[in-house]
Amino acid sequence: MEFDFLQPISNEMLHWIEELSSQHLGSKVTFHTDKDFPDLNKIKIAVIGVLENRGDENAAVSIDLFPVRKELYNLFPGNWNESIADLGDILAGNSTADTYFALRKVTAALIKRKIIPIVIGGSQDLTYALYRAYDDLEQMVNLVSIDSKFDFGKENNEISCDSYLSKIIIEEPNNLFNYCNIGYQTYYNSQEEVDLVEKLFFDSYRLGEISGNIAIAEPVFRDADLVSVDLRSIKSSDSGNFTTFTPNGFNGKEICSLSRYAGISDKVSLFGIFNHSGSKHESVLIAQIVWYFIEGFHYRSNEYPFGNKDNYIKYMVPLDEDELVFYKSDKTDRWWIEIPFISGSHNKLKRNTLLPCSYDEYLEACNQEIPERWWKAQRKNII
Numbered sequence: 001m002e003f004d005f006l007q008p009i010s011n012e013m014l015h016w017i018e019e020l021s022s023q024h025l026g027s028k029v030t031f032h033t034d035k036d037f038p039d040l041n042k043i044k045i046a047v048i049g050v051l052e053n054r055g056d057e058n059a060a061v062s063i064d065l066f067p068v069r070k071e072l073y074n075l076f077p078g079n080w081n082e083s084i085a086d087l088g089d090i091l092a093g094n095s096t097a098d099t100y101f102a103l104r105k106v107t108a109a110l111i112k113r114k115i116i117p118i119v120i121g122g123s124q125d126l127t128y129a130l131y132r133a134y135d136d137l138e139q140m141v142n143l144v145s146i147d148s149k150f151d152f153g154k155e156n157n158e159i160s161c162d163s164y165l166s167k168i169i170i171e172e173p174n175n176l177f178n179y180c181n182i183g184y185q186t187y188y189n190s191q192e193e194v195d196l197v198e199k200l201f202f203d204s205y206r207l208g209e210i211s212g213n214i215a216i217a218e219p220v221f222r223d224a225d226l227v228s229v230d231l232r233s234i235k236s237s238d239s240g241n242f243t244t245f246t247p248n249g250f251n252g253k254e255i256c257s258l259s260r261y262a263g264i265s266d267k268v269s270l271f272g273i274f275n276h277s278g279s280k281h282e283s284v285l286i287a288q289i290v291w292y293f294i295e296g297f298h299y300r301s302n303e304y305p306f307g308n309k310d311n312y313i314k315y316m317v318p319l320d321e322d323e324l325v326f327y328k329s330d331k332t333d334r335w336w337i338e339i340p341f342i343s344g345s346h347n348k349l350k351r352n353t354l355l356p357c358s359y360d361e362y363l364e365a366c367n368q369e370i371p372e373r374w375w376k377a378q379r380k381n382i383i
Contacts (some may be wrong), residue, residue, distance in 0.1 A: 002109040005102035006048070006088045008034045015068060025291075026073025030085040038085040045082060045294060046071075046110055049089035052099040053122025056161045056275065058244065061155070063122050065089065071287035080298045087140050096159070100129035101202040105291050108133040111269050116297065118290055123161040124151070124274035127228040131168050131176070134225065140177035142267075143168070146258055148185045148207070148233045148249060150193045161230075161275060170307065177380060180220050182258065183207045183233050183250055201376040207233075207248065213359075214257055219373075221261040222334070222356035226270045229259070229289065231282060240281020252285055254290040261298020266303055301332050312336075317365045324365050324374070327354060335359055339377050 009031045017026040029047075029062075030038040040046075049068075053059035068087070090106065093099040107117045107130055119130065127145070134141045145151070145165075153163020168176055180203040186194070197204050203220065210217055221227065235249035236242050250258070264266050271293055273286055312327035325338040336354040362370040 002105040003037065003087070005090050005106055006032060007091055008032045008088045009069075009086060010066070010135065013066060016070065020073065023076055024073060025075050025077045025084075027170055028077055028084070029073065030083065032086065032088040032089065036044065038087065039111075040085075040113055040115060043083050043085045045084045045297065046115050047086045047290070048106065048117055048119050050099065050103055050119060050121035050126055050128060051089050052092040052103075054092065054096050055125030055159065055164070061121060063276065064101045065120060065276075067283040068120060068276070068286050071140075071283050072290055075287060075291055078295050078298060080294065082294075082298060084294065098124070100126070100132070103129040104133045104135075104352060107270060108136055111137065116268070118293060119270070119272040120276070120286065120290070121272060121274045122276065124228060125159050125161045125164040126274060127226070127272060128159060128164045128167055130226055130228070130270055130272055134175060135173065137226075139175070141175050141226060142178045142180070142224050143176060143226050143228065144180045144182060144220055144262075145228045145230065146182045146233050146250075146255070147228070147230040148183060148246070149188045149230075150181055150184060150197060150204075152193050152196065159246030172195060174235050178202065178223070178377070180204065180224070182217055182220065185212055185248060203376065207250070210258075211250070211254060214254060217258060218261050219335075219356035219358055221258070221265045222267060224262065224265060224268050227262045227268055227272070229255070229271075229273045231273065231275045231277070231286070234285070239277075239285055240279045241277040243279070244275075245275045252288070255285070258286055259289045259292040260296040263293035264299050264301075265296075266300050266336050301329075303329055303332065303334070313361065317362070319365070319368060319370070324370075326362050326365070327359070328362075335362055337361065337365075337371065337374050339374065 010358055020026045032038060049065040051063045053063055090102050109119045120318050131141060151165040153166045157163045159167050182205050184204055185207050231239060232244055232246055233249050234255050236246045238252040262271055311331060312329055315326040317324040327336045335357050337357045339353050355374060355377050364371055
């Protein structure tokens with residue numbers, strides 16, 4: 001069974017949780033112990049640790065998630081009614097491929113049960129295994145990475161935390177519809193990599209763009225299936241990671257806001273946090289990132305792709321040679337733009353679909369400017 005890969009929570013951790021008050025988050029979570037496994041029929045969110053960091057040559061020898069769990073379960077929950085389980089840890093296998101296999105099987109099984117895994121791992125190459133978890137679900141995947149780098153590698157490089165994206169793009173079956181990078185820092189990426197992102201019609205936002213107006217990231221997460229967070233995208237003064245010093249990056253408030261956007265998205269079904277330095281201070285921030293994701297999940301509105309178009313106001317915007325169709329939710333005031341199905345043998349989309357967008361993009365269209373994300377989505381649909 002897939003869940004045989006999971007190691008139960010340690011007795012030391014369980015004893016510590018027993019000392020918490022009934023109001024702490026730890027008292028409201030179901031744990032995988034050496035005696036019991038949580039009833040998955042009653043679970044909506046599952047926390048999983050992955051003790052694998054061989055994809056990062058600069059990583060510590062071992063990973064200890066005890067401090068992360070301690071900080072997380074010592075927090076107080078919001079007004080949440082969704083059930084949460086901690087399923088324990090996936091241990092590092094004999095090879096990284098073994099770990100990828102175990103993580104893929106566990107997360108795929110959870111997604112099929114409509115349970116959202118929150119994966120706290122070592123090196124970010126584990127994102128590759130999370131992406132492969134969607135292979136059996138017969139869907140295209142939208143990947144969003146909060147990262148200062150694009151993580152491309154040379155074609156013959158072994159997969160690592162700095163090169164996993166190349167393997168995702170090249171390897172068959174290719175189920176990746178879109179990749180979006182949030183917060184890249186130009187001096188960490190070659191111009192060749194920046195040009196490749198553009199050539200593949202992927203999306204990317206510089207750190208300054210997001211920090212200047214963090215709301216522009218919300219539609220991106222609304223269209224994501226898988227979200228991968230590189231903790232090195234956060235500046236060291238906020239993360240506490242001085243092993244890999246990062247003078248610039250997101251601050252604590254910004255990364256928690258992005259995490260909440262990911263949680264509130266009706267489409268996100270898998271959330272991963274990677275490249276943990278092992279710093280005790282960083283454990284505090286990881287706990288708060290997870291907290292904000294769960295907070296966002298509590299406020300999901302079950303709109304597109306699950307809602308009914310009858311609950312939207314439709315806007316038709318005529319252009320010189322085309323017509324753009326926008327939808328505005330009468331429930332949340334959020335906006336979508338329609339990507340029409342184009343007849344052809346290479347279509348990745350099987351029907352008209354809606355792409356999340358902002359009110360500003362609607363205004364751009366009214367001024368006869370085609371939104372860039374819509375244009376890129378169109379190009380990916382026909383090539």
